[in-house]
Amino acid sequence: MNDDREVICRPLGRRALWCLVALGAAGVGSAAVRAVYRGTLLDVWVGLGLLLALLGLVCLYAATVRVSADADGLRSRTLLRRRNLAWSDIADLRVYIQYGRNQEIHRVSVLLRDGRTPRLPLPLSGSCDDRPEFDARLDALRALHRRHGDPETSHVPVLSYRTAGRGSAVAAVLCVLLLAGAGLAAWFVPVAASEKQAWTAAALCTAGAPAAERGECLSTQPAVIARTEVGGLRQSSRLHFADGGPFERLGVSQDAARGFEPGDRVDLTVWRHQVREVTGEHHVWREHFPGGGELAVIAAGLALGAGYPAARVLIRRRGQRLPDDEVLPSALPFAGALVGTAVWLLPLCYLHPTDPLGSTVTVAWTASGAVATLGMSAWAWYATRVRTPGNAAASGDELSPDEADRFLAARFLEHTDYNPNGFGTHIVLGDGPPAVTPHPGPGRFAARRIPVERLTVSCVRRARGGDGDTVDRSWHIAELDDAGRPVRLAAAPDDLARIIRALDAGRPRP
Template identity: 55%
Template sequence: MADVWNMTCRPRWRRVLWPFVRVSADARGLRSRTLLRRRSVPWGDIAELRVHRKSARTPWAHKPRRVSLVLHDGRERLLPLPRSRSSDDPDFDTEVEALRALHRRYEATESSKVPAVAYRTPRRGWAGLLVLCPVLLACAAMAAGSVSETASDEQAWKSATACTAETPATEHDECLTTIPAVISRTEDNLPKRPSWLYFTDGRPQERLDVPRDAALEFEGGGSVELTFWRGQVMKVAGKNHVWRRDIPTAGGTAVFAATFALAACYPAAHSLLSLLGRRLRDDRELPPALPFGGALVATALWLLPLCYLHPTTLFSSPVAITWLAVGSLVTLGLFAGAWHTTSASAPGAATGKSAAQENEVEFLPARFLEDTDYNPRGFGTHIVLDGGPPAVAPGPGRFAAKPIPVERLTLKNVRRARSSDPVDGRWHVAELDDAGTPVRLAAEPADLARVLRGLDLAKTSVNTANPRQ
């Protein structure tokens, strides 16, 4: 590829608008053309080339790839071409290498490896989640602000009595008025559409919307009694069926408020991790925010029942105050643990590690293909090599990681992935012996070599510490 002087990337698939797309490169720089825009970038303005791969739903599915330019001023531009529909595309790799060869020839500023930027890297996805937080908090504030009014209405309904002749006319809305009526017909619609009860002669009103199951229970020609409160029908009582209108409760409203507040915490935690993780390399994935999600779920287990049972006495009832204090301590401990877990991959985060030590911390995409005690139900997607015991983890981090019994593993063979292996075709597979049981470990070739080296070093350390074993 060192003799490449110019190149042109053209679409490899037939679409209506593709003939208007082209990317070309020569000694002057790189030019892209689409239906709506033309751009030209000299090589001197380009800091590096990056390959973006889109995440797949399953670990063995193909991952579409595209190329972007990173300029020296920090801006990034996604090229319309070349692009690949899979992670195994030699033509795409050839075109990327040709672009890199031109870049090395005319502006040798990048490293020998193209950084592969996934969609869970620190620079992606946090802004949208951060915008979601105030929306959820606003919903929580609105629900919390209506708790007192809802509690007042709930108490008024529970204490309402039948109107009498002595009841002043101005208070008729606060008492219960019962009016007889005859149902002329019913109309039961699909669940997403309102169902209706129609009354003979339109008295005391033409129709009443009710749930579908209520419309099915009542029959045309049946006599009923309608109970009015504050100008609306609250109950329909027939011979064989009674329907009551559900009214909002203070406890339910408080639960809604707490739920929105807890929901706002998860995108906030994800955005915080993204902001703090901006010091990570571009090809390093962020640790998952799942530990914070677990802490929020545990918080919901004690907070939601508390809000439901003490919606208006949260800070006045001794029982509620004690409940709140103990639950808050539990939540604080859970969030501290989540912070410790997710910050493990941040440079020098709360550990005092030097830069040299931090470079040794790796969370490499790799999978054991068999279910084992350290990989139950194939949950592992990464191998953790951070100076501690090598472990299988469901993401980049030590959250829920299970140590690998390196003393039981013996390497037998390393080969290319076959069609029978449920992994990317470009990966390599290491065949291991786990105390007599064959297991397979798969990863990209370079990552697999690092994992095997880490497992071998860990096994040597274990054997040195336990010479009799």
């Protein structure tokens, strides 16, 4: 960053990156010489040289990244692409949060007038240590945009996984995959049910049974276990039989492999040309046949699991007219409806997999469960509605000054003298002045009085991505002026309306 007229962003540690590029070039040369000398590519040193070459290529891409901005516009350059954007084509500069493993990566997203949202390679922040530098460069870019362009917002929009501006493609793909798995499992339900029924009804083969029918009846033959293999967590266990024969080994469970010992004489039960049962003197193993009920439960579970990403897509569709950085309602109410549906649907699928409407009892069961699901879904739809601050301000019961203390969950998002280090989790109203407390009561222990005489409400809005992930999705934010310092107060819509009325009532009148 040079001065107020130009902003230049380059990657940190460029000298180290260029050293790694040189090391990668040396790796390419050494790999080529080694390959020519040995006459083959199948060599450890050649592989090491190619690995260094790949590392050098990645570092070359990182070292050549450059983003600059001046009065003419914004320019970004990478090894593969160059982009020049005029300030008149840029609607806004925003923060885009990518979620990695145990970290948040902050990047700059450019909102263009045509609706496209490319992301700049720099500035970039991957930890709290380099976050101040990232914020400073972003502020410099936004200052240039305000001077030479026309930004849509005065604040910095932050796009996180909770905001309306993030896409729903991942949730939609997950929903489709789960529905496909549910359909596949449902398709196998009749097959599994008929196979288990045939196994249960199979009888011993008679002496004169023809060869074509011997596969459908049970035949037994003696065998001696030669040795056993007890597999690990992800390994199969086996029984090995002596004397050759048509069955040399058989995959079994770990308990069966531990239950049999070498030298045990067992009887093998064969059905449809496969060993289905091993009977010994002290242990018996039977192959498990998944019934239609088990597959029906799996199909229903996958279908219900697809309901949660579908609910997230639905909520994003309902909030598509919201600003991109406003927080969307949580999909947990729909998750509760899905859990409630599973309570009656999964037992029905297990007990009646192929004919869920075959009797009066199952019809009544299904009808009552469907009514309950409809009611829970209607409640979830109502709970996930988008509440505007105007509607919330008119709600909430009044609280008289002499009424007993009422503790409302609310938090000041800035550190102040009445909220040091963000210790407050509740605001107490009622018998006494409004105060911040670190507990939900009872009593005003450790309470700090709110200086209502110097607080002025500027506006009430919905939660944004820049307010942080600790703010509940359904809460609203009141922007206050604390003697010239901006302060944010977060609370549920109805509680926030009560608090604002209490602050206004406690302010001295001229």
